[in-house]
Amino acid sequence: MRGDAVRGHLDALLLAVLEAGPLHGYAIITAVQERSGGALELRTGTVYPALNRLERVGLLSGSWQSAGGRRRRCYALTDAGRRTLAGERTAWREFTSAIGAVLEPGPA
Amino acid sequence: MIIDEHVAALSAALQGPARTKARMLTEVRAGLADATDDLAATGLPADDAARRAVRDFGAVADVAPDFQRELTIAQARRTALAVALSAPVLLLCWQVAGSGGGVLPHTARLVGAAAAVAALLGAGGLAATGAWARRLPVPSALPRTVAWAGTVSGAALGVSAVALTVASALAGNWPLAAAIAALTLVSHAKVAASARACRHCARLA
Numbered sequence: 301m302r303g304d305a306v307r308g309h310l311d312a313l314l315l316a317v318l319e320a321g322p323l324h325g326y327a328i329i330t331a332v333q334e335r336s337g338g339a340l341e342l343r344t345g346t347v348y349p350a351l352n353r354l355e356r357v358g359l360l361s362g363s364w365q366s367a368g369g370r371r372r373r374c375y376a377l378t379d380a381g382r383r384t385l386a387g388e389r390t391a392w393r394e395f396t397s398a399i400g401a402v403l404e405p406g407p408a
Numbered sequence: 409m410i411i412d413e414h415v416a417a418l419s420a421a422l423q424g425p426a427r428t429k430a431r432m433l434t435e436v437r438a439g440l441a442d443a444t445d446d447l448a449a450t451g452l453p454a455d456d457a458a459r460r461a462v463r464d465f466g467a468v469a470d471v472a473p474d475f476q477r478e479l480t481i482a483q484a485r486r487t488a489l490a491v492a493l494s495a496p497v498l499l500l501c502w503q504v505a506g507s508g509g510g511v512l513p514h515t516a517r518l519v520g521a522a523a524a525v526a527a528l529l530g531a532g533g534l535a536a537t538g539a540w541a542r543r544l545p546v547p548s549a550l551p552r553t554v555a556w557a558g559t560v561s562g563a564a565l566g567v568s569a570v571a572l573t574v575a576s577a578l579a580g581n582w583p584l585a586a587a588i589a590a591l592t593l594v595s596h597a598k599v600a601a602s603a604r605a606c607r608h609c610a611r612l613a
Contacts, residue, residue, distance in 0.1 A: 326438070346466065
């Protein structure tokens with residue numbers, strides 16, 4: 301699945317992989333790819349502005365960490381981020397069950 | 409090196425507050441270096457790994473608009489804050505020096521109203537690009553509106569600097585004239601420069 305299909309769900313994907321704990325940018329990208337079994341290919345250049353935006357609106361908090369001569373920005377979910385993630389999950393379940401009911405009607 | 413070239417090309421395509429831009433590019437550079445290391449660990453030659461990391465990142469023309477949108481909002485937030493903070497300065501100066509007779513009280517009311525409107529727009533701009541933006545998308549006209557508020561606010565500060573300094577000097581109060589001149593001119597320079605940067609960014613995104 302290429303970037304365009306993923307784009308509308310990018311925020312939810314980024315919040316979801318941060319649920320288990322803080323990660324830096326590249327680790328967030330690989331976490332999304334691994335959890336989707338490699339099916340979701342993120343254009344990595346779109347992830348960094350998205351993280352910046354999520355931090356600006358208070359869904360993530362960011363802090364700098366240095367390791368091996370590289371400064372990386374590390375992101376953690378805020379309480380508002382957790383609430384938004386829960387809302388995104390509910391919306392996604394409702395959406396998939398509605399579309400599924402149309403695409404795959406059960407026995408009459 | 410291909411990563412440095414790509415980051416430099418992205419940097420050349422972006423306009424915005426220097427510190428925010430440098431922060432973004434530092435993060436991008438580390439991410440590309442991490443990706444290169446990861447790919448090299450799978451056995452890819454270093455040059456190919458870097459090329460692949462850059463390809464996965466996306467062409468500058470494709471990803472720059474997302475970065476520019478964030479930078480433009482960052483600039484708009486700075487200008488909005490400068491505008492919101494300049495209003496009390498302006499009102500205080502008019503309160504202190506503009507209470508005399510003649511044409512000053514009328515001008516004071518006018519400038520006060522302009523400062524209040526600009527300050528409200530500034531505060532609204534900060535809110536609309538902060539926590540409110542979780543639910544509502546940032547209006548595309550917001551950076552331009554903030555830039556406009558900044559321009560008005562900067563002009564009001566400039567006019568006030570001249571009017572109040574002259575009024576205080578005519579009244580023989582030189583220390584007050586000097587203090588007001590310094591305070592309003594510093595505020596004017598800060599707000600006007602920020603508004604100019606905001607207009608520039610607003611044209612890009």
